[in-house]
Amino acid sequence: MLELKDLHARLTLEGAPDRAILNGVTLTVPAGEVHAIMGPNGSGKSTLSYLLAGRPGYQATSGSARFLGEDLLSLEPEARAAKGVFLSFQYPVEIPGVPVMTFVRAAMNAQRASRGEAEISAPDFLKKSRAIAERLRMDPDMLKRPLNVGFSGGEKKRLEIYQMLMLEPRLMILDETDSGLDIDALRIVSEGVNALRSPDRAMLVITHYQRLLDHIRPDRVHVLSAGRIIASGGPELALQLESEGYDALIAGAG
Amino acid sequence: MPNVKESIEAGTIEAVRGLEADRYSEGFVTDIEQELAPRGLTPDTVRFISAKKEEPEWLLRWRLDAFERWREMKEPDWALLSYPPIDYQDAHYYAAPKNAAKYKSIDDVPKEILDTYAKLGIPLREQEVLLGVEGARETAAAARETPRIAVDAVFDSVSVATTFKEELARVGVIFMSFSEAVREHPDLVRRYLGTVVPPTDNFFATLNSAVFSDGTFVYIPKGVRCPMELSTYFRMNARGSGQFERTLIIADEGSYVSYLEGCTAPMRDENQLHAAVVELVALEGAEIRYSTVQNWWPGDSEGKGGVYNFVTKRGDCRGARSRISWTQVETGSAITWKYPSCILRGDESVGEFYSIAVTNGRQQADTGTKMIHLGRNTRSRIISKGISAGRSNNTYRGLVSVHPRASGARNFTQCDSLLIGSSCGAHTVPYIENRRADAQLEHEATTTRLSEDQLFYARQRGVGEEQAVALLVNGFVRDVIQKLPMEFAVEAQKLLEVSLEGSVG
Numbered sequence: 192m193l194e195l196k197d198l199h200a201r202l203t204l205e206g207a208p209d210r211a212i213l214n215g216v217t218l219t220v221p222a223g224e225v226h227a228i229m230g231p232n233g234s235g236k237s238t239l240s241y242l243l244a245g246r247p248g249y250q251a252t253s254g255s256a257r258f259l260g261e262d263l264l265s266l267e268p269e270a271r272a273a274k275g276v277f278l279s280f281q282y283p284v285e286i287p288g289v290p291v292m293t294f295v296r297a298a299m300n301a302q303r304a305s306r307g308e309a310e311i312s313a314p315d316f317l318k319k320s321r322a323i324a325e326r327l328r329m330d331p332d333m334l335k336r337p338l339n340v341g342f343s344g345g346e347k348k349r350l351e352i353y354q355m356l357m358l359e360p361r362l363m364i365l366d367e368t369d370s371g372l373d374i375d376a377l378r379i380v381s382e383g384v385n386a387l388r389s390p391d392r393a394m395l396v397i398t399h400y401q402r403l404l405d406h407i408r409p410d411r412v413h414v415l416s417a418g419r420i421i422a423s424g425g426p427e428l429a430l431q432l433e434s435e436g437y438d439a440l441i442a443g444a445g
Numbered sequence: 446m447p448n449v450k451e452s453i454e455a456g457t458i459e460a461v462r463g464l465e466a467d468r469y470s471e472g473f474v475t476d477i478e479q480e481l482a483p484r485g486l487t488p489d490t491v492r493f494i495s496a497k498k499e500e501p502e503w504l505l506r507w508r509l510d511a512f513e514r515w516r517e518m519k520e521p522d523w524a525l526l527s528y529p530p531i532d533y534q535d536a537h538y539y540a541a542p543k544n545a546a547k548y549k550s551i552d553d554v555p556k557e558i559l560d561t562y563a564k565l566g567i568p569l570r571e572q573e574v575l576l577g578v579e580g581a582r583e584t585a586a587a588a589r590e591t592p593r594i595a596v597d598a599v600f601d602s603v604s605v606a607t608t609f610k611e612e613l614a615r616v617g618v619i620f621m622s623f624s625e626a627v628r629e630h631p632d633l634v635r636r637y638l639g640t641v642v643p644p645t646d647n648f649f650a651t652l653n654s655a656v657f658s659d660g661t662f663v664y665i666p667k668g669v670r671c672p673m674e675l676s677t678y679f680r681m682n683a684r685g686s687g688q689f690e691r692t693l694i695i696a697d698e699g700s701y702v703s704y705l706e707g708c709t710a711p712m713r714d715e716n717q718l719h720a721a722v723v724e725l726v727a728l729e730g731a732e733i734r735y736s737t738v739q740n741w742w743p744g745d746s747e748g749k750g751g752v753y754n755f756v757t758k759r760g761d762c763r764g765a766r767s768r769i770s771w772t773q774v775e776t777g778s779a780i781t782w783k784y785p786s787c788i789l790r791g792d793e794s795v796g797e798f799y800s801i802a803v804t805n806g807r808q809q810a811d812t813g814t815k816m817i818h819l820g821r822n823t824r825s826r827i828i829s830k831g832i833s834a835g836r837s838n839n840t841y842r843g844l845v846s847v848h849p850r851a852s853g854a855r856n857f858t859q860c861d862s863l864l865i866g867s868s869c870g871a872h873t874v875p876y877i878e879n880r881r882a883d884a885q886l887e888h889e890a891t892t893t894r895l896s897e898d899q900l901f902y903a904r905q906r907g908v909g910e911e912q913a914v915a916l917l918v919n920g921f922v923r924d925v926i927q928k929l930p931m932e933f934a935v936e937a938q939k940l941l942e943v944s945l946e947g948s949v950g
Contacts, residue, residue, distance in 0.1 A: 244905050247897065272907035284902045288920025297916055298906035305907070337920065354906065 192222040192393040193243075193362055198254035200242050200418075212238040214418035215254065220362075220411075223390040227404055227429060228397045230415035231437045236397045237281055239415070240366045243395075244278040245271050258362060272298075273305040275361030279351040279368050286338040291350065292320060294338050295357050302358065323356045327383050344371030352383045363387065363394045369403040381406030401433040416441050481686065482539035488512060491655050494539050498624045501631060511644040511654035518648045524782055524811035525840045525872055528716075528753065536718060538656045540686040541600075554606055594705070595620055597661045597677045599690055604659045609673065618671055618702075619664040623691050626662030633664055637695055641724035641761045641788070649720040649755040649782070653689045657722065660690035665700035665731070674930060676705040679721075687718035694724070696731035698764065703734040703930060716779060717742075720755045729764030729791065734772070736929055737785075738937055741777035746835070748807030751779025758785035762794030762820075770797035771814065772928045774937040776944040779808060784842065786815035789823035789851070796825040799925045801937070803944045804837030804869070813843035813874075818851040818884075827858040830922045833869035834945055840872040847884045855885045862892040863921050865914065865945070915942045 200213040213235050220226045230236050242249045243256060245268035256263045263271060286294065300310045311319075324331055327349055339347050348371050355363060365384065369377055384407055388394070396407055404412075404426065412428040413420045414437070422428065422440055432440065482493050491512050495505040520531070595609035597620065604622030613620045619630060626634050644654035661677040679690060696702055719741065725733050735758075744751025754777075760769035771785040787796025798814035816825035825845065833839040839862065847854045862871035873890050895917060903913035918941055919926070926934050 244901075246901050246905075267910075268901060268904040269907050269909050272905055278905050280902065280905075284896070284898045286899055286902070286917065286920055288923035289916055294903070294906070294916070297912065298903070298908050301909060301912060302907035305909075358906070 192259060193218070193220040193395070194255075194257045195219070196255045196257075198242075198256055199252045200238065201250050201252050202238070202248055203250055204248045212249070212418055213242065213251075216415075216418070216420055217254075218413065218420060220393045220395060222393055223388075224410040225388065225394040225396060225407060227409035227412045228395060228415055229399065229412060229429060229432060231441075232399075234415045235418040236415055237366055238418075240278055240364045240395070240397060243271075243362075243364060244268060244276060269301065270305065272358075272360075273302045277355050277358060277360030277363050279348075279355060279363070279365045281366040281370065283339050283347040283351055285340045285342075287340050289338050290336060291334040291338050291353075292316075295320070295354055298354070299358060319357065323353055323383075326356070326386070327353055328379055329353060345373065345376050348372055349376065349380055352380050356383055356387065359387070361392050363392065364397070365394065365407075366397045367399065368396075369398055369400060377403065378406060401429050404429050414440060480539075480541050481537040484537055485534045486536075486538055486656070490538050494656055494658065497539060497541075498627065500624075500627055503635065504627060507639070507644065508655050508657075511651050512656075514645055515648070515651040515655055518651055520648050524842070525838065525874075526780055526782060526809045526811050528780055528809075531716075531718065531753065533652075537686040538689070539658060594674045594676050597622060597675075599659050599661070599677060599679045599688075604661070613672070613675075616669055616672060617666040618669060619662065620675055621662055623657075623660040623662045623693065626693075630662070630664070633695070634662065634693070637693060637724070637726055639724075641726060641759050642722050642757050647757060650722050650757040653691060653720045653722045653757070657689045657691040660692040660721070660723075661694075662692075663694040663702065663704065665694075665696045665702045667697045668699045669697075670700065671702040674703050674705055676707065678707045687720065689719075690721045692721070692723040693726075694733060694735070695726045696728060696733050696767075698728045699730040700728075701732045704736070705930060706735070706737045707740070715750060716744075717752050718755070719752050719778075721757070723756070723758040723785075725758075725760035725769055727760065727762050727764065727767035727769050727791075727794075730766045731764065732768040732770075733760060734770045734930075735760070735785070737771075737773040737775075738940065739773065739775045739777050739781075740940060742779075743777050743806060743808050744779040746806045748779065751808070752777065753780045754778035754783060755780075756783040758783065759788065759815075760786070760796070761788045762791050762796060762823075764794070765791040765820070766793045767791050768795040768797075770795075770799070770928075772797075772799040772925065773801070773812075774925075774929070774940065775800070775802040775810060775812060776940050778810070781808075781810035781812050783812045784814055786817065786844075787825060788817045788819065789825060789854075790819045791823075792820040793822045793824075794820055795823070797928075798825075798827045798829070798843075799928045800829045800841075801832070801922045801925050801941070802830070802839055802841075803832045803834075803941060804839045805834040805944055806837060807835065808837040810838070811840040811842055813841045815844040815846070816856060818845075818847045818854040818856070820851060822853040823851055824854070825856045827856070827860075828925055829858075829860045830925055831860070831862040831871055832865065832918060832921065832941075832945070833862065833871050834865035836868045838870040838872070840874060842874040842876075844876040844878070845886060846876075846878040847881050847886070849880045851881055852883060854881060856887065858886075858888045858890075860888075860890040861921065862890075863918065864892065864894045867894075914945060918945060 195216050195218040198213055198216040201209050202212045203209050228236050251264050296316055348368055409426055412424055414422040482490055488509060491508045495508055597604055597607045607621055610620060642650050644651055663675055665671050727733050741752035741754055762769055769787050775781055789796050796816050802810045802812050804810050814827055827843060829841045831839040831841055841860045845856045860873045864871055871892050875888055877886060899917055900913050926937060929937055
């Protein structure tokens with residue numbers, strides 16, 4: 192479903208020197224699978240997620256990224272979203288004055304429009320929203336408030352998953368969704384995520400810690416270091432990292 | 446807003462520069478035979494206008510006095526605006542469709558003019574206002590539920606039609622063109638004209654006092670709640686002309702009125718001058734809500750053409766517990782110079798100013814308000830949202846003044862500026878004069894750049910870039926939009942989208 196081949200990328204931001212951020216990532220995530228990306232700070236995990244989502248400034252210099260057989264890198268961010276790419280942000284942004292439901296409905300209808308589908312009716316939208324908020328144990332009033340404004344870190348993460356469940360994407364990229372969540376919230380959010388696991392969806396779970404992977408069981412685990420994947424394995428690799436740390440692995444790969 | 450970036454995509458700026466004139470859908474010209482005053486401005490011009498309107502001697506005197514005064518005055522230069530010198534002799538100070546004075550009913554109004562208003566979506570036939578409802582029988586019932594709007598349509602220097610006059614007259618509300626009011630209610634006009642904005646007030650108001658053409662006159666009698674929204678729709682059409690309308694609204698004791706004002710002009714590559722005066726008088730316990738959606742032609746992306754909008758608007762809360770509220774959505778004009786103000790004379794009177802000012806392309810706006818606290822326990826509230834894009838400049842300029850007698854005065858001011866792109870400017874110039882130790886004055890101001898992080902977030906969820914900007918901007922102005930009457934809020938929201946189209950790449 193997602194195929195990355197020898198992907199190199201640079202970060203080019205105005206006023207900052209260019210720097211290489213990915214140095215040849217090759218990765219295949221078949222439909223129906225959950226892959227975890229682990230690695231120390233600065234190894235390129237978030238970079239990879241931004242590159243796949245199309246954040247301005249993150250530029251592939253060589254290699255390819257194909258999603259459902261299509262060249263992902265040539266698409267605008269909103270076109271990728273309409274194809275089913277969803278990034279759950281590590282730091283969700285605040286949007287003052289725009290209530291959550293207004294935002295999500297605009298997103299949903301924009302995606303539908305670009306796929307040539309009709310808009311969702313207000314009652315259908317509300318029904319769906321209510322059911323998902325309930326599943327995530329969210330206060331319905333939260334959905335009437337401006338997006339993320341004054342929300343706690345945990346509330347913001349929960350709201351990302353709310354949006355993901357509303358939009359039902361095909362490729363889900365979770366960027367450190369566990370940070371800011373307490374143990375109960377982690378369980379509730381993970382249940383929500385797991386509900387979306389299906390044979391025609393795939394997931395990339397970016398995390399530092401094993402604990403998220405106790406709830407969202409990965410099929411494969413990859414270790415990213417200095418912009419390259421230095422090790423891949425089954426779920427046991429995450430457990431090994433938890434006990435031995437990254438250093439030993441990185442030294443071995445060096 | 447956190448994560449505000451210093452930079453925005455280069456493409457964004459490019460697109461702003463390419464702002465196209467064709468986005469201004471009101472920019473058409475109505476081809477109709479005109480009657481013009483000779484080019485230039487002399488006492489004879491003033492006499493010409495006054496004679497056209499068959500005005501009484503006292504009003505002609507009033508105008509001529511203003512004209513003499515104006516000749517001595519200097520154009521103000523303190524605003525943050527730059528434009529080439531205006532040649533006041535190079536314009537027609539009166540322009541009207543031929544035979545306009547003879548329109549006795551809507552049936553006499555030439556088709557071209559009716560078509561103009563139809564194209565602008567302004568209903569001039571009362572029955573049209575009620576259309577869109579199935580079956581004649583339901584019409585009356587529906588009319589009671591759907592909000593109706595009475596319209597005074599001003600075309601260049603004359604009012605061409607005023608709707609619902611008779612129905613309003615039944616509850617004692619006077620709603621007519623200013624020229625008519627001078628003829629039919631001279632005492633009321635004479636009693637209040639110039640009492641809020643004196644003819645000597647400022648360069649542009651004095652010019653207006655000399656040459657004002659048409660506008661709207663409203664009187665709401667004691668205790669009457671005006672049964673419908675009143676509105677004036679100003680249209681500038683004639684080439685080489687200016688518009689100098691005068692509006693006077695009087696809300697007698699305990700009355701209420703909500704008034705809306707809309708304006709558009711054709712796309713012309715010359716600059717057209719618009720210098721209006723609006724005076725509001727609220728007597729004891731009365732309330733006036735005045736809303737404006739200003740969409741004069743802003744000029745093209747290179748700053749060619751566009752309306753110069755120099756407007757003096759002021760409300761006088763003359764009676765105790767009276768209330769005046771200004772809400773404005775300013776998206777048009779090449780130059781905006783406008784400070785709708787409140788004189789809080791009556792004890793416990795309340796003044797409010799809610800503003801959204803959008804500038805794009807090469808537009809310049811210097812706008813804000815003055816809240817003059819004279820009475821005891823007077824309160825005022827200022828919410829200003831400025832949005833700058835393209836290579837425009839947007840300034841909030843405001844004064845809060847608390848006089849020695851105004852014990853317990855309170856003001857809250859919030860000025861937020863949003864920058865789109867990196868070639869535009871936002872400025873906030875608040876003045877505070879306080880003569881009371883017990884006054885409570887609060888001022889909050891923020892300036893933020895439309896953040897690339899927010900845009901990307903919205904796009905990641907599937908919202909296209911232009912729609913994302915519209916969404917973010919609508920969020921930014923939400924608390925002001927909510928103050929507008931329903932029908933205007935929808936229009937204002939659409940207008941914001943159109944005004945900012947092409948502001949991102």
